[in-house]
Structure formats: structure tokens, C-alpha cells
Amino acid sequence: IFSKASSSLEDVGExxxxxxxxxxxxxxxxxxxxxxxxxxxxxxxxxxxxGGDPTATVIALCSMRDFNLSExxxxxxxxxxxxxxxxxxxxxxxxxxxxxxSLKILKEISQNILIRHAIADFGGLEIMVKILxxxxxxxxxxxxxxxxxVARFKRARKTVRQHGGIKRVVFTIIRKQHDIKVSLGSxxxxxxxxxxxxxxxxxWSCSKSTKNxxxxxxxxxxxxxxxxxxxxxxNILIPIVGTLQECASEPSYRLAIRTEGMIENLVKNxxxxxxxxxMHCASAIxxxxxxxxxxxxxxxxxxxxxxxxxxxxxxxxxxxxxxTGAIWKCAISRENVLKFQEYKTIETLVTLLTDQPEExxxxxxxALGECCQEEENRGTIRRCGGIAPIVKLLSATNQALLVNVNxxxxxxxxxxxxxxxxxxxxGVRLLWSLLKNPNPDVQASAAWALCPCVxxxxxxxxxxxxxxxxxxxxxxxxxxxxxxxxxxxxxxxANIAKDQENLAVMTDHGVVPLLSKLANTNNNKLxxxxxxxxxxxxxxxxxxxxxxxxxxxxxxxRYLKAKDPLVHRATALALYQLSxxxxxxxxxxxxGVVKLLLAMVGSTDDTLQEAAAGCIANIRRLALATEKAKYx
Amino acid sequence: xxxxxxxxxxxxxxxxxxKLFDTLVAKASSQFAGAGFDRxxxxxxxxxxxxxxxxxxxxxxxSTFDRDNSGCITVVEWVEGLAVLxxxxxxxxxxxxxxxxxxxxxxxxSKEEMFQMLKHSLLIQPADEEPDEGVKDLVEIALKKxxxxxxxxxxxxxxxxxxxKLSFTDFEKAVRDENLLLEAFGPCLPDxx
Numbered sequence: 001i002f003s004k005a006s007s008s009l010e011d012v013g014e015x016x017x018x019x020x021x022x023x024x025x026x027x028x029x030x031x032x033x034x035x036x037x038x039x040x041x042x043x044x045x046x047x048x049x050x051g052g053d054p055t056a057t058v059i060a061l062c063s064m065r066d067f068n069l070s071e072x073x074x075x076x077x078x079x080x081x082x083x084x085x086x087x088x089x090x091x092x093x094x095x096x097x098x099x100x101x102s103l104k105i106l107k108e109i110s111q112n113i114l115i116r117h118a119i120a121d122f123g124g125l126e127i128m129v130k131i132l133x134x135x136x137x138x139x140x141x142x143x144x145x146x147x148x149x150v151a152r153f154k155r156a157r158k159t160v161r162q163h164g165g166i167k168r169v170v171f172t173i174i175r176k177q178h179d180i181k182v183s184l185g186s187x188x189x190x191x192x193x194x195x196x197x198x199x200x201x202x203x204w205s206c207s208k209s210t211k212n213x214x215x216x217x218x219x220x221x222x223x224x225x226x227x228x229x230x231x232x233x234x235n236i237l238i239p240i241v242g243t244l245q246e247c248a249s250e251p252s253y254r255l256a257i258r259t260e261g262m263i264e265n266l267v268k269n270x271x272x273x274x275x276x277x278x279m280h281c282a283s284a285i286x287x288x289x290x291x292x293x294x295x296x297x298x299x300x301x302x303x304x305x306x307x308x309x310x311x312x313x314x315x316x317x318x319x320x321x322x323x324t325g326a327i328w329k330c331a332i333s334r335e336n337v338l339k340f341q342e343y344k345t346i347e348t349l350v351t352l353l354t355d356q357p358e359e360x361x362x363x364x365x366x367a368l369g370e371c372c373q374e375e376e377n378r379g380t381i382r383r384c385g386g387i388a389p390i391v392k393l394l395s396a397t398n399q400a401l402l403v404n405v406n407x408x409x410x411x412x413x414x415x416x417x418x419x420x421x422x423x424x425x426x427g428v429r430l431l432w433s434l435l436k437n438p439n440p441d442v443q444a445s446a447a448w449a450l451c452p453c454v455x456x457x458x459x460x461x462x463x464x465x466x467x468x469x470x471x472x473x474x475x476x477x478x479x480x481x482x483x484x485x486x487x488x489x490x491x492x493x494a495n496i497a498k499d500q501e502n503l504a505v506m507t508d509h510g511v512v513p514l515l516s517k518l519a520n521t522n523n524n525k526l527x528x529x530x531x532x533x534x535x536x537x538x539x540x541x542x543x544x545x546x547x548x549x550x551x552x553x554x555x556x557x558r559y560l561k562a563k564d565p566l567v568h569r570a571t572a573l574a575l576y577q578l579s580x581x582x583x584x585x586x587x588x589x590x591x592g593v594v595k596l597l598l599a600m601v602g603s604t605d606d607t608l609q610e611a612a613a614g615c616i617a618n619i620r621r622l623a624l625a626t627e628k629a630k631y632x
Numbered sequence: 633x634x635x636x637x638x639x640x641x642x643x644x645x646x647x648x649x650x651k652l653f654d655t656l657v658a659k660a661s662s663q664f665a666g667a668g669f670d671r672x673x674x675x676x677x678x679x680x681x682x683x684x685x686x687x688x689x690x691x692x693x694x695s696t697f698d699r700d701n702s703g704c705i706t707v708v709e710w711v712e713g714l715a716v717l718x719x720x721x722x723x724x725x726x727x728x729x730x731x732x733x734x735x736x737x738x739x740x741x742s743k744e745e746m747f748q749m750l751k752h753s754l755l756i757q758p759a760d761e762e763p764d765e766g767v768k769d770l771v772e773i774a775l776k777k778x779x780x781x782x783x784x785x786x787x788x789x790x791x792x793x794x795x796x797k798l799s800f801t802d803f804e805k806a807v808r809d810e811n812l813l814l815e816a817f818g819p820c821l822p823d824x825x
Contacts, residue, residue, distance in 0.1 A: 100812060
């Protein structure tokens with residue numbers, strides 16, 4: 001059982017392996033209608049299971065295991081002869097030997113998707129949950145392992161939960177609370193470990209459903225996971241970490257992971273010899289590193305270096321995807337980026353830009369994008385020849401990949417030397433055409449990336465003009481319903497408008513009324529970039545007047561009441577520009593702008609200071625002139 | 633001395649068992665003049681204590697307890713026998729069960745013996761079959777499952793069909809491989825419940 005490292009945390013709760021099985025499976029009919037030899041053999045044995053006393057039943061059940069139960073013909077024979085139902089009925093008896101014999105078979109054949117759906121249909125899960133209460137350890141373990149197999153589809157997981165299965169599985173591991181570090185010498189310890197292993201497998205399987213994650217937590221599962229995480233048996237660790245990784249999409253689990261010291265163990269097991277365990281640990285870190293405190297903990301427990309080292313193992317793609325994912329999310333924190341620089345992680349990541357499956361690429365690019373927050377890395381990427389492959393990926397179709405690529409391109413573009421390479425490879429045109437992508441996340445990330453491109457490109461104005469229909473396209477995006485798209489497009493327009501010709505063209509395309517329409521918003525991020533855009537768009541022709549006429553001024557005045565200093569600065573700039581027109585001054589005055597701006601004249605932010613002062617001066621001048629006109 | 637030979641019990645447990653033994657002897661007929669009790673008392677005791685009902689099995693259990701074949705269970709035989717029944721290791725239990733199933737004590741469990749033990753195990757007989765056919769088939773199935781050691785030696789593969797029987801080695805191997813087969817031919821150990 002494994003789940004692919006999820007590249008975007010938007011699919012909260014259900015992991016990708018869920019969706020496969022939920023429809024009723026269809027059986028592929030074989031060509032021949034002859035019943036297999038296995039069918040007859042099993043049917044013969046089924047006779048004794050159905051009609052025999054416990055002694056005969058046990059003999060028959062033991063013989064049945066001589067068939068190759070991992071082969072589909074046998075598995076289906078058991079179902080077709082009606083033996084499956086009998087096996088499940090046996091579970092409901094009090095005969096421990098019969099229950100054991102039956103479960104040994106069910107455990108094997110439930111690997112088959114048709115069989116597990118049938119087991120659920122026949123009410124097998126409810127009975128197996130009851131068996132978890134049995135004092136017979138062996139029986140409990142078998143039940144737990146079989147539940148783990150059957151619970152691979154949603155309905156089964158729900159059934160388990162509804163019949164108190166989650167609680168019982170958790171209690172199975174709770175019952176004996178002994179020190180796990182005691183050596184495995186005694187058979188008692190071996191039994192302990194085996195119970196924990198089977199229960200952990202059941203937990204892992206069940207944890208794929210959101211409600212089950214909650215149920216596990218409510219049943220007190222988290223401290224148990226923390227305790228067993230400290231053990232050293234790989235076959236227990238894998239399902240435990242698997243469960244944690246599944247549940248790490250829930251904030252309550254992430255909190256527990258932080259506070260119960262689990263990061264330390266996760267980091268430690270990154271250095272395990274077992275690749276599967278390494279992968280699950282990396283996946284867990286990937287999921288958790290959404291939280292800043294966890295990113296810090298990973299660094300504090302020296303987890304960044306083993307992650308970096310694991311990049312060298314590029315054969316195992318699942319592992320690589322998990323590791324690159326973990327690195328990506330950890331790189332959101334600047335201190336971690338600095339560490340990665342020490343370990344030369346960026347150089348290694350650049351080598352992974354080619355010949356990798358998508359799930360790896362998405363994370364690699366994501367990581368590089370985050371690393372660009374440090375200036376040095378932008379240069380490193382260039383020196384390693386990373387710019388070209390990144391730009392090439394702008395032609396990809398995978399939307400999650402594109403979002404990350406855009407961010408990476410934007411990050412690199414902050415460096416003028418990089419910018420000329422990007423430009424020469426037609427990168428800006430590719431970015432621009434991504435504005436047409438139906439996915440708003442792709443559009444927004446493309447627009448954000450365009451900001452540094454426009455700012456740093458040589459002959460930026462000309463370049464932008466060379467994109468046929470480009471300005472019309474971006475202005476029209478102001479009609480989008482998506483906040484992030486609007487914000488990013490405003491930011492881009494603010495940059496583009498620094499070129500007079502382009503501003504003229506945008507004005508022709510109706511940028512002024514479109515911007516004004518957006519003014520009534522409470523979203524500070526949007527307000528800030530909108531005000532910046534307005535400020536820059538004022539510098540052409542009649543735009544100042546037009547903004548006044550399209551009622552942008554009054555809403556802008558309200559922005560000054562926000563608590564965000566970046567909003568103040570952008571608004572002051574806009575108001576200053578708008579105040580060159582007398583009508584606007586009147587509106588500003590009516591809206592109490594003067595008082596608000598006065599407070600900002602004393603700001604430590606020079607730009608804000610000047611803009612505020614300039615604006616007030618304009619308003620004052622008009623007032624004086626009006627006075628003079630009135631009284632001669 | 634008894635505590636030492638019945639090493640699974642503590643001293644006080646042995647004392648309890650001895651007391652029980654004395655009670656049973658007192659209840660029994662005076663045939664053996666207080667040295668022990670006979671088959672009938674033994675069977676009743678086991679029925680009351682462990683719910684064992686099968687006559688064939690109970691007879692055999694008596695025989696395994698009664699090591700000197702005196703027809704009477706002495707206190708030593710009593711305590712040591714119970715030691716295996718209640719607290720025996722897997723090895724001890726395997727030897728015990730095999731001895732129980734080996735009805736004629738010749739060191740092998742033969743097809744006929746298996747038939748004897750299993751003949752009442754088929755509760756539902758298919759209408760179109762001879763009643764014994766089902767049991768015979770079951771015996772074949774059991775033999776095939778447990779005498780698989782014969783498969784090592786090709787020429788014996790034909791042999792076992794003709795005089796198929798289980799040696800202790802076969803039985804032991806089968807049980808080690810699959811613990812459920814310990815009481816393959818009928819319950820002869822007390823239930824955990």
C-alpha cells in the first residue's frame with residue numbers, strides 16, 4: 001500500500017489512491033467457460049467447510065491454503081463456489097480454530113479487488129471488527145490484517161468506522177504499554193510487536209478517509225503513533241509513518257506532530273536502510289512542512305542534509321518525488337534555503353530538471369522557485385545551465401507543473417543576467433500566452449512572473465508591444481472573478497504602464513474603467529496592487545479625470561483606513577497622482593482624505609511621506625484657489 | 633519430587649491437584665484400594681472439567697495418562713498428565729495428541745484410525761453420496777495435507793496411496809507448519825475458554 005506524494009495539497013483529505021476503487025469492480029470474463037481445476041478442488045473442500053463439524057472444517061481450511069491463494073483463479077473460485085460466504089459465516093462462530101483458519105484464507109484472498117468488495121457486501125467487516133475484541137492475540141492480528149486489506153475502498157472504510165472499528169484498532173495497540181526498547185528476546189515481545197504491526201496496517205488503510213482521520217484522533221491514536229514511531233522495527237514503522245503521512249493533511253495532526261516530538265523520529269528514519277520507510281518519512285515531512293514551525297523543527301533536527309543526500313538516489317522515483325516534495329516545502333523558509341545552499345542542493349536540483357517523471361519535476365521546480373528568494377541562488381541556477389530547461393517547461397500541459405514553473409521563471413527573472421537568457425529563449429512570450437490558460441492558478445502565477453520580467457528586460461516596452469494582442473489580453477483579465485488573478489494582473493499592469501506607449505494602448509483597451517470597477521474591495525493585497533496600477537495609469541492623457549468619472553476616488557480614500565502600511569503607501573501614490581485633477585481633489589476632500597494623509601506625513605517611509613504631502617498640497621492649493629474665486 | 637517432574641506447575645498448584653486426586657479416589661470404588669481411580673471416574677472428571685465428550689478420544693486420553701497400563705491412574709500419572717494438558721509446550725502437546733490419535737499405539741496414525749475418529753464429523757451429507765464416501769474423502773484430504781513429506785521421495789509417492797499413514801515426524805512437521813492441525817482429528821485438549 002502506498003500513496004503518491006501529493007503535489008498540491010488542494011485535494012485535502014482523500015488521497016489519490018482512493019478514487020481507483022470506489023466503483024463496483026467489473027470482472028473480466030475469460031474466454032473459456034470451462035471451470036478451472038482449482039474450482040473443483042476448492043468446491044470439494046467447501047463441502048467439508050459447509051457440512052462438517054469444527055474438526056472437519058479445520059482440516060478442509062488447512063488444505064485450502066495449499067492452493068495458490070494469490071492467483072486470481074483460486075480467489076474467484078472461492079467466491080464462485082459460495083465458499084466465501086461460508087468463510088465469513090465461520091467468523092461469526094465462537095470456534096477460535098475455525099475463525100483462525102478462515103481468516104488465514106480471507107487475509108490472502110482479500111488482496112483481490114472483487115473479493116474485498118464481496119467481503120464487504122457479505123457483512124464480513126462488521127464481524128472482523130468484533131473479532132478485534134477477542135482475547136486470542138493471533139486471531140486479533142489476522143482480523144486486523146484482513147481489515148487492512150479490505151479497507152482499500154471508501155465504503156469499506158466507512159463501514160469499519162461505523163461499527164466502532166477505528167476505536168478497537170487503536171485499543172489493540174494501547175492495551176499493553178510497555179517499554180518498546182526492551183529486546184525482542186522473549187516471545188511476549190514478539191507478540192506485542194506483531195499486534196502493533198497488524199493494527200498499524202489496519203490504521204494506515206483506514207486513515208485514507210477524512211472522517212477516519214478524525215476518528216483515529218478522537219480514539220487517542222496520536223500519542224500511540226508517537227510512541228510507536230520511536231521503535232526500531234521497520235515493518236511497524238512503515239505503516240505508522242504511512243498513517244502519519246496520510247493524516248498530516250489535518251492541522252490537528254500537524255500540531256501533534258510538532259508537540260509530540262515526532263519530527264525528530266521522522267528525520268532519524270530518513271537515514272534508514274529501507275527505501276520504503278525513507279519515502280514515507282519524506283512524504284510526511286512534505287505534507288507537514290506547510291507549517292512554519294515544522295519547517296524550523298526539520299532544520300533544528302538536522303533533517304535538511306539527509307534530504308539533500310537522498311537526491312542522489314534518482315533511481316527510485318517514488319522516493320525521489322517524496323524527497324523533492326519535502327525539500328520544496330522546507331524551502332519556503334529562508335533559513336532552510338541558506339542551509340540548502342551549504343549542501344549544494346540547488347546544483348543537484350538543476351540536474352533533475354530533465355528526464356524525470358512529472359511528479360518529480362513539479363516538486364523540483366517548486367523547490368527551485370522557492371530557492372530563488374535568495375539572490376545567490378538565482379545566479380547558481382544560471383551557472384548550472386538551469387534557465388533553459390526551466391523555460392522549456394513553460395510549454396508543459398500539467399497545470400500544477402505550470403504554476404510552479406511560472407513561479408520559478410519569475411524568481412529567476414529578478415536577476416537581469418537571467419532575464420536576457422529568458423528573453424532570448426522566448427520565455428516572456430510563453431509566459432504571456434499562459435495568461436490564456438483556463439486555470440486561474442496558472443493565469444495568476446503567469447501574471448506574477450511577468451512583473452519582474454517586464455521590470456528587468458532590456459527594451460521592455462518594445463518587447464511587450466511585440467506580443468500580438470498581448471495588451472488587450474491582459475487588460476481583459478481584469479474581468480476575471482478570481483481574486484488572485486486580479487491581484488497579479490494589477491501588479492503586472494502597474495509595471496507595464498511605466499512605458500508610455502503601452503499605457504496608451506491599454507487605455508484604448510479600457511483599462512481605466514476596468515480598474516475602477518475593482519476599487520470596491522476589502523482585500524488588502526488586491527487594494528495595494530490596484531492602487532499601484534491606478535497610480536501608474538494616471539500618467540497618460542485624460543486618465544486622471546477618467547478615474548474620477550468612473551468613481552475610483554472615493555473607494556481609494558477608504559483604503560487609508562486599512563491597517564496595512566503597504567496599502568497606505570500605494571494608495572497615497574495613487575491619490576497624489578489623482579489629485580492633479582481638481583474634481584478629484586473635491587471628492588478627496590469630501591471623503592476626509594486630508595486628515596488621514598496628515599497622519600502619514602510623519603511616516604518613516606519616504607515614498608509615503610512625499611506622496612502624502614504632495615497630495616495634501618494639491619488639495620490645499622485648490623481650496624485656496626476656490627476661496628479666492630469666491631471672494632475675489 | 634512430583635513438582636520437579638511436572639515442571640509446569642508450582643508447588644501449591646501440585647498440592648491442589650493432589651487434593652483433587654484424593655477426593656476422586658475417595659469417590660471411586662475401592663477396586664484399587666486407594667492407589668488411584670479408574671477409567672470411568674477419569675472420563676467423568678474430564679467431562680466435568682473440560683467438557684470433553686468423545687468416547688474414543690477419552691479412552692485414548694486415559695491410555696496416555698495411564699503409562700504403566702495398569703488400568704488405574706495414580707497420583708503421579710495424574711499430575712504429570714495434567715501438566716501436559718494444561719501447560720504443555722508445543723512439543724509436549726504434539727507428542728500427546730499424536731499418542732491420542734494413534735489408536736493402536738503402533739507409532740503411526742493409519743487411514744483406518746483416521747476414519748474412526750472422523751466418521752461422525754460430517755454433519756450434512758449430500759443426498760447422492762454413500763455416507764462413508766464423504767468421510768473417506770476427508771481422510772484422503774487429511775493424509776495428503778499432512779503426509780506431504782512423502783513427496784520428497786518420488787517412488788514413495790505411489791506408495792502412500794496404498795498404505796498411507798502418518799508417522800510422528802509427518803505429524804510434527806505438519807503441526808509446526810500449521811498450528812491449527814494440532815488437534816486435527818478431534819479435540820483432545822482443554823479449550824482456552
